[in-house]
Amino acid sequence: MDRNQPNVANRYVENSFKKGLFTEMVNGYSSVLREQVLGVTKLDFLDENTYIELKTPLQSI
Structure with a gap:
């Protein structure tokens, strides 16, 4: 996977x-x-002062 490409979840x-x-999570x-x-x-x-980090489950190890 190209680390510079955002993943599908993002x-x-x-x-x-x-x-x-x-809208409940971010202002726009x-x-x-x-x-x-x-x-x-x-x-x-980042939305103003709230950082958001997405995590996705592993398909396999």
Whole structure:
């Protein structure tokens, strides 16, 4: 997998943000930033002062 490409779960959630499906969680897509750094960690999304990190289950090990 190309580590520079966002995974499917991230694209799905980003699209949901764009459609306004998570208004209880974020203020609006225009306020959501992708791939934000917090210390030495890169997190998937930032909405104002709320960081969002997505996790997906492993298919196999």
